[in-house]
Amino acid sequence: MILKLALNGLKKKQRDYAILFTGLIISIAVFYMFLTLSLNKEFILQNSVINNIQLVFLVGTVMLSVITFFYLFYTNSFLLSLRKKEYGLYELIGAKKLQIRRVFQIETMAITGISLIIGLILGIILSRVVSWVLMNQLNIGFIQFKVVYLPAVFWTVIYYLVTSFITSSIHNLWLAKISIIELLRSEIQNDLLPEKPKNAALMIFLGLFLLAIGYVALYFMETLRFIGLFTAPIATTLGTYVLFVALLPIIVRKWKRNKKVNFKGINSFTSGQLNFRLSSLKWVLATIALLIALSAGAIAGGFAFKNDAFTSIDEHWQYDATLYNPGAAEMAVLDSIPVEEQLTYRMKLDDEFIYLVLDELNAAPPLIRDMVTYEVVRPDPLPEELEIEGGSQIVSDQWFTALYAINPALGGTKSTRIVPLEEYELAEGEEISIVLARTADFSAHIEEWQKLDELQMDIYPDLVTGFDPETDSVATKYAQFKTQYAIASGTFFMGFFLGLAFLTMMASILMFKILSGANNDIRRYDSLRKLGVRRRVLENSLSRELFIVFLFPGILGLLHVFVGMRMFTFIMDEPYYRLWVSILIFLAIYGGYYFFTIHLYRKIVLPKQ
Amino acid sequence: MKTILQANKISKTYGKKGTAKYTAINNLSFEMKEGEFIGIMGPSGSGKTTLLNMVATLDPLTDGEITIDGISVSSMNEDQLSDFRSQNLGFIFQDFNLLENMTVFENIALPLSLQNKKLDKIQSSVHQVASLLGIGDITEKYPAELSGGQKQRTAIARALIHEPTLLLADEPTGALDSQNAATLLDTLVDLNEERKVSILMVTHDPRSASYCSRLLFIKDGKLDRELFPSGTRDEFHQEILAVLGDLDRIPLAGVRS
Numbered sequence: 001m002i003l004k005l006a007l008n009g010l011k012k013k014q015r016d017y018a019i020l021f022t023g024l025i026i027s028i029a030v031f032y033m034f035l036t037l038s039l040n041k042e043f044i045l046q047n048s049v050i051n052n053i054q055l056v057f058l059v060g061t062v063m064l065s066v067i068t069f070f071y072l073f074y075t076n077s078f079l080l081s082l083r084k085k086e087y088g089l090y091e092l093i094g095a096k097k098l099q100i101r102r103v104f105q106i107e108t109m110a111i112t113g114i115s116l117i118i119g120l121i122l123g124i125i126l127s128r129v130v131s132w133v134l135m136n137q138l139n140i141g142f143i144q145f146k147v148v149y150l151p152a153v154f155w156t157v158i159y160y161l162v163t164s165f166i167t168s169s170i171h172n173l174w175l176a177k178i179s180i181i182e183l184l185r186s187e188i189q190n191d192l193l194p195e196k197p198k199n200a201a202l203m204i205f206l207g208l209f210l211l212a213i214g215y216v217a218l219y220f221m222e223t224l225r226f227i228g229l230f231t232a233p234i235a236t237t238l239g240t241y242v243l244f245v246a247l248l249p250i251i252v253r254k255w256k257r258n259k260k261v262n263f264k265g266i267n268s269f270t271s272g273q274l275n276f277r278l279s280s281l282k283w284v285l286a287t288i289a290l291l292i293a294l295s296a297g298a299i300a301g302g303f304a305f306k307n308d309a310f311t312s313i314d315e316h317w318q319y320d321a322t323l324y325n326p327g328a329a330e331m332a333v334l335d336s337i338p339v340e341e342q343l344t345y346r347m348k349l350d351d352e353f354i355y356l357v358l359d360e361l362n363a364a365p366p367l368i369r370d371m372v373t374y375e376v377v378r379p380d381p382l383p384e385e386l387e388i389e390g391g392s393q394i395v396s397d398q399w400f401t402a403l404y405a406i407n408p409a410l411g412g413t414k415s416t417r418i419v420p421l422e423e424y425e426l427a428e429g430e431e432i433s434i435v436l437a438r439t440a441d442f443s444a445h446i447e448e449w450q451k452l453d454e455l456q457m458d459i460y461p462d463l464v465t466g467f468d469p470e471t472d473s474v475a476t477k478y479a480q481f482k483t484q485y486a487i488a489s490g491t492f493f494m495g496f497f498l499g500l501a502f503l504t505m506m507a508s509i510l511m512f513k514i515l516s517g518a519n520n521d522i523r524r525y526d527s528l529r530k531l532g533v534r535r536r537v538l539e540n541s542l543s544r545e546l547f548i549v550f551l552f553p554g555i556l557g558l559l560h561v562f563v564g565m566r567m568f569t570f571i572m573d574e575p576y577y578r579l580w581v582s583i584l585i586f587l588a589i590y591g592g593y594y595f596f597t598i599h600l601y602r603k604i605v606l607p608k609q
Numbered sequence: 610m611k612t613i614l615q616a617n618k619i620s621k622t623y624g625k626k627g628t629a630k631y632t633a634i635n636n637l638s639f640e641m642k643e644g645e646f647i648g649i650m651g652p653s654g655s656g657k658t659t660l661l662n663m664v665a666t667l668d669p670l671t672d673g674e675i676t677i678d679g680i681s682v683s684s685m686n687e688d689q690l691s692d693f694r695s696q697n698l699g700f701i702f703q704d705f706n707l708l709e710n711m712t713v714f715e716n717i718a719l720p721l722s723l724q725n726k727k728l729d730k731i732q733s734s735v736h737q738v739a740s741l742l743g744i745g746d747i748t749e750k751y752p753a754e755l756s757g758g759q760k761q762r763t764a765i766a767r768a769l770i771h772e773p774t775l776l777l778a779d780e781p782t783g784a785l786d787s788q789n790a791a792t793l794l795d796t797l798v799d800l801n802e803e804r805k806v807s808i809l810m811v812t813h814d815p816r817s818a819s820y821c822s823r824l825l826f827i828k829d830g831k832l833d834r835e836l837f838p839s840g841t842r843d844e845f846h847q848e849i850l851a852v853l854g855d856l857d858r859i860p861l862a863g864v865r866s
Binding site: 259260262263264265266267268269272273275276523524526527528529530531532533534535536537 | 665667687688690691692693694695696698700702706707708709710711712715718719720721722723725728731732767
């Protein structure tokens, strides 16, 4: 009977539950997608490139599960607060506490169950889409990849059921302790009068100071290293909270003090609403600002990472192709693209050493990046006589780098001997030729590099002992790029979906918080309507009020992102690459939530037309 | 004397097509002259609040016509009604309906702000009406900081500031103790007699009703009888009690069906 009543109560609060569902469903779908991409066993064994992405998605799963736990906890307490009065009534008509607690638990689990079904379906579709896009981007086939992967389904279900069981049990304990009178009264609560801010100037100064420290730490992360890594999040977080707590009430107060504006139309009501709302929401808003920074940061970080795969590969490889014993097929490919520089070296291998010709090296020293000055240079000529110490020839650091660039596949396997031509001619062993080629733009000829790698695959087994074409990859710029690009694409998708999931959950918390205050507002809007305020005016007042509420955390959150992206300079070259795209995506989602909130709010507080 | 309110054969029926209908007001007519202080009384469910809401243009009529200050409000659209209310009507409610997120000053000023009056005019009007009602020194407080009596005075100030044609009061003493209720009613009488404010008040309290210059008794959605004060306020009070007793007896006899 109680269950039946509760089901009815649930129906009445449909709207609130719908918001909860969206957050939960998106989270489940993304969680499942991450798990499928990281757990597909046969798929891992099949593909070496994919191995790298999977770790990325596993990290994403962990991050998502932490945030999801807090989200579930918060939403569960919100659910309870929605139903408190109803539970009080059940108790009043004689339901036992135990029955009520059971109803609450069943409700929570049922919600999670329904979300799981929808979320998993969405997750499967999402995995299909993302794997397809990744497949096209990386130019590889996803053989053996299962979109419906039972272990991933299993872990997703387990995680969400256990988490919601834990959170609902905690709230259940709380429900056991609360008295019936408290339950019944819970809906009648007046907004607290906003306090006059104490030491506001000092607080604002402190907030700005902390934020400045945080920003400096973010900006100079490269130099500050560990100090920065700790200072930046702590100072930025504290600064955000202090600033919101001190600054928001001051802004509204200042605004209200402008009487000409305040006493125009419905402005005094709008600012009054804001005054109360901002002071009751300041903690939540500061939290939202930080989470916006995280989610927009995740999206932007993923974007920048993807771009970085192109720029950073050029840092390490000056030559786009390194070909061992190239045949006619390889040369034909090289001829088909505008090569800026092409170098050829000879090499002999015996049981002990790799021999290179001193005169050839000095005649055409390859371009390298100097590890000290970080400039692209050609190494100075080698001396005629090279000292030998501990069995190795001593060469300059620049030549050490150059030798690796010339012979990336075999360089580390044997000791290298750079010898004059006469000595080289006398050496035993088969001669191998190496061709280095450089174009103006590596990324413009990806297909050709891929073709060259495929051709080299036939040569490597004879060249490198124990080379297995099935699992090993050739030592070329393109091969490294492929791996790097796979990780970057993985990071891009992870960042995007992590950001999306964070954003959905955060925005739904903000919506909850605002909408739970809406019941108090019904009376206010009704009074205004009776006093003769046009509906249009009320709607505008509402939109403006919520705009400001959404605006503050949005601005500060984005500011954090603008400064924070700089942090990535020590792992990538252009963290700000196409930042506007990420910002636009973020704004579209956040804006969508704003309009949706307005729509729901209007439905609550304004009478039907 | 000018007629400021005319209700002509008005009816209000609730219930959609096909469902059981309930007639709250049935073919009711009455008139109100400028400067009158009319009380509407009747048992619970007699339709008195419905009547007030219809006069207040909050509840559309099913049938009939209401004219306020010569303007027919029956055919106006929603926006026109809003504007009409904000310019011609003042409201006092049982639970004050003050906006608790605004100061007393802002609450009182709201009707003038809505009409986009100049700031100077708003400030002088608020000060004037606030001191008239004896709340001149609490204008910077929020409603939550006020006593019940102070809240109701604020509500009256807000209802009067734009000098409405008609002041509508729905159980204005309902949430006040007897002392505060008496003070409030004295204020209403003063406003009525000295400033010629026309007041239409719904009340179930005979004591409050005895302050009126005319009483309308509603029963089952119809005008049952009218009553005018003849002697002192106490005598009028006794007379009202007698009428109410009479009205109550009929349902007990089982006539109402």
